[in-house]
Amino acid sequence: MRRFVNSLCASQLRKGMVAAVLGLAALASSAEAEAQEIQLTGPLAGAPAVRGMRLHRAGRIDVALGSTFTLLDEYQRNIIPGLRLTYHPTDWFGVGVWGGFSFRSTTSLTDELQAKAIDARACPADPTTTDNTACKLTAVNLTRGNLAEDQLGRIVWMAAPQITFVPFRGKLALFSAAFIDTDISFFLGPAVIGLQERKPCGKDNNDQTTTPCSGSFELENRIAFAPTVGIGWNFYPTTFLGFGAEYRAMPFAWNSSGFDNAGAGNNEAFPDTAVNYKDRQFRVNSMVTVNISVQLPIKIKTTE
């Protein structure tokens, strides 16, 4: 035994590891002891964590009217009024659908590009008729008209069937005066997105030569599919009315600028004077939704 101890302590590294393991064990054991204090020896031993809990979701349909705002927009901001319908067979699980139509406004980057790279340069439609280097080099990438209307990709609508989990229920004291029921939900599902992107030019999506990009600035419709996942924080000031906020991610690849960024060179990371599927870039597409909800039927159940 002594030899074992000596062997164990022979290395300074091992000493540190032993101390670290002891420390972690102490942390773990003390955390366990705290939980036992309530569950085994306290006056609430055997009692449920929550009594008399109002079941805001169980057996009810949640109708939420809201507006979604996209985050980290590069060229256009999207405001998406929409609706969410969810039926909850239990208080912790629901099945539903969310969707909306988008309204857009340009970012300051788009406005700057329009003013300085398009309007101020006043490049001719045919780049071969000018000696301006910038006009020649941007002939594939910049319209001579309206940037937002001619080439910027846009989200038109989106819809997502989704399942919702509500693992956390709680209550909130606001200013120690107002009290409100609250819960945190997680949702995921497949999403369908209606897009408008710059129409392929130079080479189409099958790599077949088509109209040169310098003469093609128009949008075409595309349907994209993506997973969607998010987290919601909901509040219930009454038994049938609520409000809340959600963060949603909808990762998929699309070409939001209409630029030719890829297609040639190593890893196709250089421009190829064509705009097509190779120029789509992966984005998380983050968005935040605020909503007001109604839970039907109005009557609410309560746990024991």
Next chain:
Amino acid sequence: MNQSRVGLLVAAALMAMPLAAAAQPKAAQPAQPAAKGDSKEINLDEGAEGQEAPAGDQTGTEPAGDAPVEETPGGEGEGLGDICKIDPSACPSINMEEAAKRPINAEMYAVQQIYALRYHRVELTPYFGITMNDQFVAHPSPGLSINWYITNVMAIGVNGNFYLGLNSPSNFNFQTSRAARVGVPITEYAWNANANFTYVPAYGKFAGFSDFIFHWDFYVLGGVGAIATRPIAVVDPDNRTFSYKPRLSFHAGGGVRIFFNRWFAVVAELSDYIFFDELENPSIAEGRDANNRPNAQNPSTWLAPETELTNNVQAQVGFSVFLPFSWEYRLPK
């Protein structure tokens, strides 16, 4: 060997800390039976204090002297019945309907006995922040926040971020510049420091899976400080180099803190550092000065004539350690 001792001391300290942090009130001692002659008088008819007890037939509750014990109002136990047997005149009477109508002014809280008191405690929060609103340059930064709680909901403190060497222009910046043949003025940061005022308007608890409970709070903060920034030369990098300069900045934010025990919490915060930033001049001065030096090399021509209001919005995630680790409740709630 010294390392081993230090390690064991650390382990012992870790073991002791959470025990002290539990800070549960001592378990109530079982009530001792009252000694004879030490009995406490209980007035069971408080609502009618100062008034004569109503006659039994008027209330319909006071039994006659020889009434059976079972009819004693409120006679759940045999105690009252025994009193009535021994001395009918001392038999208490309670009008249950009237008693039920008495106003009750019980003071109840949605969250009884706050799990983690903050009053007069120091909060240390190391965190890491990432940029939320700058697509051109990322400004990730480690940071530290120190708060001292004047009351349970108000604190004063300082925080700082260290950006130096971590700024990185994005691929998006490169692609936009290449595609449109434009130079987008960009800046990088070295550090910032702020004095803050924090307010905790909301606290609550969540039941997870209806099985366990955890506590959390929400806070907002505002402050003033300084941030050191400089432009990254994009338009004329051959001639222009910039040095960091501190600028006045304002800080506004809010966050959520989830407590794992009474002194350790995970924190997620959204902070906006607002300041007027100097950007690189998009124009290059032409000509030469009196000494025949190109005007493009004159530092006074390198900056744009106007400053730009900049919001550096950061998402910050870290953990909080509250000191001291334990406390005692002085109030029943």
